[in-house]
Amino acid sequence: MKKKVLVLTGGGDCPGLNAVIRAIVKFFGNGNEKDWQVLGSIEAFNGVFADPMEVIELNGSNTAGIHVKGGTIIKTTNKGHPFNYPIQNADGTWTEIDRSDDLIERLNKLGVEAVINIGGDGSQTISQKLFEKGVNVIGVPKTIDNDLSSTDFTFGFRTAVQIATDSFDKLVTTAESHDRVMIMEVMGRDAGWIALHTAIAGGAEVCLIPEIPYDIDKVVNRINQRYKNGRGFANIVIAEGAKPKDGHAYAQKSQEVGYENRRLGGIAFRFSEELKAAGCKADIRETVLGHTQRGGTPIADDRVLATLFGIKAGQMVLNQEFGKMVAIKNNSIVSVPLKDAIKEYKFVRTDSFEIEAARRMGISFGD
Ligand code: F6P
Numbered sequence: 315m316k317k318k319v320l321v322l323t324g325g326g327d328c329p330g331l332n333a334v335i336r337a338i339v340k341f342f343g344n345g346n347e348k349d350w351q352v353l354g355s356i357e358a359f360n361g362v363f364a365d366p367m368e369v370i371e372l373n374g375s376n377t378a379g380i381h382v383k384g385g386t387i388i389k390t391t392n393k394g395h396p397f398n399y400p401i402q403n404a405d406g407t408w409t410e411i412d413r414s415d416d417l418i419e420r421l422n423k424l425g426v427e428a429v430i431n432i433g434g435d436g437s438q439t440i441s442q443k444l445f446e447k448g449v450n451v452i453g454v455p456k457t458i459d460n461d462l463s464s465t466d467f468t469f470g471f472r473t474a475v476q477i478a479t480d481s482f483d484k485l486v487t488t489a490e491s492h493d494r495v496m497i498m499e500v501m502g503r504d505a506g507w508i509a510l511h512t513a514i515a516g517g518a519e520v521c522l523i524p525e526i527p528y529d530i531d532k533v534v535n536r537i538n539q540r541y542k543n544g545r546g547f548a549n550i551v552i553a554e555g556a557k558p559k560d561g562h563a564y565a566q567k568s569q570e571v572g573y574e575n576r577r578l579g580g581i582a583f584r585f586s587e588e589l590k591a592a593g594c595k596a597d598i599r600e601t602v603l604g605h606t607q608r609g610g611t612p613i614a615d616d617r618v619l620a621t622l623f624g625i626k627a628g629q630m631v632l633n634q635e636f637g638k639m640v641a642i643k644n645n646s647i648v649s650v651p652l653k654d655a656i657k658e659y660k661f662v663r664t665d666s667f668e669i670e671a672a673r674r675m676g677i678s679f680g681d
Contacts, residue, residue, distance in 0.1 A: 318351050318425050318426045319351070319353070319427065319429070320353045320354075320428070320430070321338055321429075322430075323388055323390045323456075324358035324434075325358075325392050325457070326458075327390050328469070328473075329458075329613075329616055330617065330619065331385065331386040333380070333469070333620035333624065334454055334469070334623055335380065337621040340624075341627075350631075352371070352372040352373070353369050354387075355369050357391045358390055358391050359394050360391060361388075363413065363417065384611055392574070393572035393573050394572070395574065397413075398410040398411075398412070398574070408572075414444065421449065428451075429451045430451075430454060431452070432453075432454040432456055434455070434462060435462055436574070438453045438639060439656050442653055451652070452631060452636060453652050453655065454627050454639070457471070458471055458502075460502075460507040460660070461660045463660045464643075464655040465639070465640075469623065470608070471507065473611075474607040475508055475515065477606060478498070478607055479512050481498065481603055482518070483516060494598065494599055495537055495548045495550065495597070496549050497599070498550065499580075499601065499603060500603055500607065501553075501579075504555045504563070505524065505525070505553075505660065506522075506524055506525050506556070508607065509553035510523055510669070513672060513677050514668070514672050517549075519537070519540060519548040521552075521677050522550065522551070523556055525662045525663075526680070526681050527556075527559045527681070528559065528679070530588050530680070533678065534589060537589075537596065555578055556581055563578065563581070564578065564580055564581040565577060580602065582601065583600055622642075622647050626649070627640050638650060
């Protein structure tokens, strides 16, 4: 009988997930690893929890050519936390229960020897907790936000930056034609990676990131420098988690059952009002890129990174390197302890060379 490795994707989707899945299937479909069968749980662990289980075989036929496709063929969710699983009571209210023992029992029933969990920090926290309960887990990091510690990059990030930069370039020409200030909001949660890289790639006048709280008067001054006799334009990139000095990010608690993250998004409009209140006289328009940054085809670099991560995850299964996560460090694909990867959030370092270079390019961080 073949040994079984279960693959799942958890949390928000991101370009490159399918490329990882395909690489894992190819790894186990070639050479001496043929005594393994690759299974996919539909919608993170919810597939294993379903009765009957929604677990499919992943093979050459259903994964052929998927590396160019966005999203994930095995679906994903950020609501199926096995340790805080939402259950509806008879009166319609919801309670969260720990279903990890049930999950482990089901994995054993399936005959799963190893689990490859492809996900961000939330998913890798689940991986670590399952590892501590004896499950043979390997993590593969993904997120457009690039906010996971212990890895220099996550796949999906560069695609998101490319999408944001393409939009930014379009906004520049219309800003110039109309003498306008364009505010473009990008994703990234509490980290400014997407905003910073887009601002450098696009040549923004102002880049606002959570790590550097902004002073609205300084931003207005910078915009004013761009105008002479009423003519001029300015392009601003703002991270969804950006905040003013002595203020806080624009976030709401989600009403969705089982959704644990704060919901960010929409700061571009609040910031636009702040600019007007601080005396900015120019016409201002706001663009919120939202989920376009997560959709569509991964760019080549992300396909490559995702493929390398998938192959490394396969090797780690054979080498029994459990409780670890695949990572890229100093241009090498390595494995790192899951507990280190989830220990801290990866913010943009304000003393980094990237920030210094951006400042030298004339980009204002509003500080
Ligand atoms: O973590 C990825 C991300 O796209 C963030 O940048 C964003 O804040 C969040 O997910 C959006 O989540 P959802 O898809 O649940 O609205």
